[in-house]
Amino acid sequence: xxxxxxSLLGLENVLTGDDAVPWGRDATGKYVGTPxxxxxxxxxxQVSAIxxxxxxxxxxxxxxxxxxxxxxxxxxxxxxxxxxxxxRKVRDIRPETRLAVVxxxxxxxxxxxxxxxxxxxxxxTFGARGSARIGGILATNAGGSNVLRYGNTRDLVLGIxxxxxxxxxxxxxxxxxxxxxxxDLRHLLIGAEGTLGIITAAVVKLVxxxxxxxxxxxxTGSLADALxxxxxLREASxxxxxxxxxxxxxxxxxxxxAIPGAxxxxxxxxxxxxxxxxxxxxxxxxxxxxxxxxxxxxxxxxTLAEAMEDGLVRDATIARSESQRTEMWARREAAxxxxxxxxxxxxxxxxxxxxxxxxxxxxxxxxxARLDAGATDLAVAHLGDxxxxxxxxxxxxxxxxxxxxxxxxxxxxxxxxxxxxxxxxIGISKLGxxxxxxxxxxxxxxxxxxxxxDPKGILNPGKTLPAES
Amino acid sequence: xxxxxxSLLGLENVLTGDDAVPWGRDATGKYVGTPxxxxxxxxxxQVSAIxxxxxxxxxxxxxxxxxxxxxxxxxxxxxxxxxxxxxRKVRDIRPETRLAVVxxxxxxxxxxxxxxxxxxxxxxTFGARGSARIGGILATNAGGSNVLRYGNTRDLVLGIxxxxxxxxxxxxxxxxxxxxxxxDLRHLLIGAEGTLGIITAAVVKLVxxxxxxxxxxxxTGSLADALxxxxxLREASxxxxxxxxxxxxxxxxxxxxAIPGAxxxxxxxxxxxxxxxxxxxxxxxxxxxxxxxxxxxxxxxxTLAEAMEDGLVRDATIARSESQRTEMWARREAAxxxxxxxxxxxxxxxxxxxxxxxxxxxxxxxxxARLDAGATDLAVAHLGDxxxxxxxxxxxxxxxxxxxxxxxxxxxxxxxxxxxxxxxxIGISKLGxxxxxxxxxxxxxxxxxxxxxDPKGILNPGKTLPAES
Numbered sequence: 001x002x003x004x005x006x007s008l009l010g011l012e013n014v015l016t017g018d019d020a021v022p023w024g025r026d027a028t029g030k031y032v033g034t035p036x037x038x039x040x041x042x043x044x045x046q047v048s049a050i051x052x053x054x055x056x057x058x059x060x061x062x063x064x065x066x067x068x069x070x071x072x073x074x075x076x077x078x079x080x081x082x083x084x085x086x087x088r089k090v091r092d093i094r095p096e097t098r099l100a101v102v103x104x105x106x107x108x109x110x111x112x113x114x115x116x117x118x119x120x121x122x123x124x125t126f127g128a129r130g131s132a133r134i135g136g137i138l139a140t141n142a143g144g145s146n147v148l149r150y151g152n153t154r155d156l157v158l159g160i161x162x163x164x165x166x167x168x169x170x171x172x173x174x175x176x177x178x179x180x181x182x183x184d185l186r187h188l189l190i191g192a193e194g195t196l197g198i199i200t201a202a203v204v205k206l207v208x209x210x211x212x213x214x215x216x217x218x219x220t221g222s223l224a225d226a227l228x229x230x231x232x233l234r235e236a237s238x239x240x241x242x243x244x245x246x247x248x249x250x251x252x253x254x255x256x257x258a259i260p261g262a263x264x265x266x267x268x269x270x271x272x273x274x275x276x277x278x279x280x281x282x283x284x285x286x287x288x289x290x291x292x293x294x295x296x297x298x299x300x301x302x303t304l305a306e307a308m309e310d311g312l313v314r315d316a317t318i319a320r321s322e323s324q325r326t327e328m329w330a331r332r333e334a335a336x337x338x339x340x341x342x343x344x345x346x347x348x349x350x351x352x353x354x355x356x357x358x359x360x361x362x363x364x365x366x367x368x369a370r371l372d373a374g375a376t377d378l379a380v381a382h383l384g385d386x387x388x389x390x391x392x393x394x395x396x397x398x399x400x401x402x403x404x405x406x407x408x409x410x411x412x413x414x415x416x417x418x419x420x421x422x423x424x425x426i427g428i429s430k431l432g433x434x435x436x437x438x439x440x441x442x443x444x445x446x447x448x449x450x451x452x453x454d455p456k457g458i459l460n461p462g463k464t465l466p467a468e469s
Numbered sequence: 470x471x472x473x474x475x476s477l478l479g480l481e482n483v484l485t486g487d488d489a490v491p492w493g494r495d496a497t498g499k500y501v502g503t504p505x506x507x508x509x510x511x512x513x514x515q516v517s518a519i520x521x522x523x524x525x526x527x528x529x530x531x532x533x534x535x536x537x538x539x540x541x542x543x544x545x546x547x548x549x550x551x552x553x554x555x556x557r558k559v560r561d562i563r564p565e566t567r568l569a570v571v572x573x574x575x576x577x578x579x580x581x582x583x584x585x586x587x588x589x590x591x592x593x594t595f596g597a598r599g600s601a602r603i604g605g606i607l608a609t610n611a612g613g614s615n616v617l618r619y620g621n622t623r624d625l626v627l628g629i630x631x632x633x634x635x636x637x638x639x640x641x642x643x644x645x646x647x648x649x650x651x652x653d654l655r656h657l658l659i660g661a662e663g664t665l666g667i668i669t670a671a672v673v674k675l676v677x678x679x680x681x682x683x684x685x686x687x688x689t690g691s692l693a694d695a696l697x698x699x700x701x702l703r704e705a706s707x708x709x710x711x712x713x714x715x716x717x718x719x720x721x722x723x724x725x726x727a728i729p730g731a732x733x734x735x736x737x738x739x740x741x742x743x744x745x746x747x748x749x750x751x752x753x754x755x756x757x758x759x760x761x762x763x764x765x766x767x768x769x770x771x772t773l774a775e776a777m778e779d780g781l782v783r784d785a786t787i788a789r790s791e792s793q794r795t796e797m798w799a800r801r802e803a804a805x806x807x808x809x810x811x812x813x814x815x816x817x818x819x820x821x822x823x824x825x826x827x828x829x830x831x832x833x834x835x836x837x838a839r840l841d842a843g844a845t846d847l848a849v850a851h852l853g854d855x856x857x858x859x860x861x862x863x864x865x866x867x868x869x870x871x872x873x874x875x876x877x878x879x880x881x882x883x884x885x886x887x888x889x890x891x892x893x894x895i896g897i898s899k900l901g902x903x904x905x906x907x908x909x910x911x912x913x914x915x916x917x918x919x920x921x922x923d924p925k926g927i928l929n930p931g932k933t934l935p936a937e938s
Contacts, residue, residue: 094824096696096697096700096823096824097822097823097824098700140649141649141653143647143649147646147647152646152647154653154656155624164910164914168910169910170908170910170911170914171908171910171911172908172911174886174888175822175886176820176821176822176855176886176887176888176891177616177621177820177854177855177856178612178616178621178820178851178854178855178856178888178891178892179820179888179890179891180609180610180612180660180890180891180892180893180894180895181888181889181890181895181903181906181907182660182661182895182903182907182911182912182915182933182934183657183660183661183665183914183915183918183933184610184623184656184657184659184660185911185914185915187623187653187656187657188652188653188656188657188918190653191649191651191652191653192651192652196652208703208704208708227565228565231565231567234677235677235750235751235752236751236752236753237751238707238708238709238749238750238751238754239677239707239708239750240707280707281704281707281708282704282705282706282707283704283705284705284768285707299751299753351645351646351647351648352645353566353644353645354565354566355563355565355566382647385646385647386645386646386647387646387647417643417644417645418645419643419645419647419648419649419650420650421648421649421650422645422647422648422649423647423649424649425649426649426650426651434650434651437650438650438651439639439640439641441633441637441638441639441640442639442640442641442651442654443651445633445639445652445654445922446651446652446654448921448922449652449657449918449921449922451921452917452918452920452921453914453917453918464651464652465651
């Protein structure tokens, strides 16, 4: 097959041996494989030809775009990697209808810049935006820090173009906001991690770029008070809350330990520290009034003042300058450095119903104390989405213990109506919890769909779906 | 099978003969069938037992809830109707987390009332809200008049419970806003018109109920000016535009002809008449200021004034009382009486990219003139969604002519990047356009999924998907 690929793609776009090594190593370093080869198609027709050939020969294909996933979704051992990094055209931007047509290899931050040039924004964003690409973002239905206002990736996609297992190109590149014509195959492929087809392009929604932000660090006595405050802020601002991030006492301590120059957010410690940011999209909300204050900032201030009178809020600081805003975000965005500052650790990506977060912490800590009394933990959360990045530090790095810790976290989350996989997907690292916790009827439906659309099983083999028992 | 059903459901819930007749007739009266029987299960377990028995015996099942569909999706001829009208429990409402768990038989207006009692709203709404039920609304991914702000039905659903073809119950009743655990079967079943499973319950999002409305009737010189105005209104109001409805000159004339007491919207006629409504969800937007004016109304007024100075808007009237608002909506909601006032007619449910609406009207009228020079037309549109209900009045009721007219409308829409089915679904009336216009790769993927999930083809046979060639 590789000779055919060399004539199709050109010698320089069929990589083997040492040239293929970079594609064998993912962002986490946890998954290191040896791809048989890496193919770098330039357009959809080449992806189509690749899959037709792979399907004929029953060759396993692993689609990769930015390779920034955290669960081994792009792991390839003796399989052929199809890298979409050369398909990076923004095919079209239509400011009047607020959409863009982008190829799978477009880097997220490049799409941000292209939208900003039109005074618009593509609101999906997260730490890896400088290297993550649209293909992987769609394949994992990525979340991030603006989901509260703008939704997950799938909520920002109007249409897709995808190459199916047999190489046929499915053109669903619609711009329509209403289009009920059979099963929604767009949503089926988004989040399927390349196991049902390779998404080569998408029509994505753009939104008005906020003209100003209202940002604050807030202390409350409990998660329940924080949730009540979130609802008040959303109502007072007509839904302008873009981020509502939770940092417990242990996170503040971890920040001071791990980050040189880190400062206490408040003169005294509080159980709950929050970072919230509201985005002003209308001139009326963004333009300073006679008193020089931005109206949306005044709304935030008034809502916090009322919440303090009601005893909901214990303390609060509103960012009065871009440097204050930057310091507030730096505290939140240091999460990885803080969480991985100590070893051994077990890190997770769970989500719970908003009103069961405290019950989760109470229950999981009781269970962990019985397993490993000396274990400590660290949490940081996209609180508005119920999405917690919860890290536990066991007293030993015994593999069995680490597994038991992970199991307690996943089990407790699921028992409380939560999930073991919120925004990072399944890949290979979460196949175990998929078998144990996912509704068995749903699992068998997924297996049936996989067999129907990829009968030879060539698309990202071994990912997303557990082997059938 | 019916005897087993009588002992399962009770005699009174297995209807045959004359008792079954009401279920054979749909809201349009276009589709009249003779169900072999009507089964009225009370809960999910009974639906499960029904499908298990039907699958064993290979009996075709037609799921029905409110039976208000327009495309024959609930048509049953010698098949067994499963009516979900007895499954009308609102299982749970959680105001703090803004969601409701509702069964498939809940009437839309009942859910509206249940949400209002909590100061919240379920924003999906349309004319048939007093009889349409959740099951059918999910099965067709219904649209309606608030899609501009709140999205289609699927955008309001967090989780579903469904009974699959073999009777197994798939429990995806999650409340989570982030949950990436395999293929999104929720979105696959929503809009599948009961051909892949019967949705028995759903977790739906609730939103803050608007505290006040800003409503206006507006005249512009062109659709292009109307679209520019829409973007200005959305930006000025931070996305508070809930409705943006288009009524051309011919619609205004039709209104005066068909509706006693109807009045001209303006002293002179304009090419484009618009009805827009903004919803104020925050007290700050809704509470009258010192001048007694509602802030969101002031925003609407200021935006319209600026647009008039710029020549975008030719005239405008803002509703100053509930009775004025009611008169404005009455003009728009008389669409059915106006459109079906003359016969013969061909009515359609198309959608186009927002910036191609005028091109559609120009092209379709040129083609219709060549076919039937005397034909006239009437349009009314959810302009913000690009969704046009376009009715043509041919000069004769010759069946071939009516078919050619429909074909010209569908073809012109598709050629301009639009759809032949925006918000009413496929059912049986749009199987023809599905075969002709839907991407063939997508069609064969849908067929493969149908075979995989309903191998005996018992679920709503003959609907949604054209017979395979």
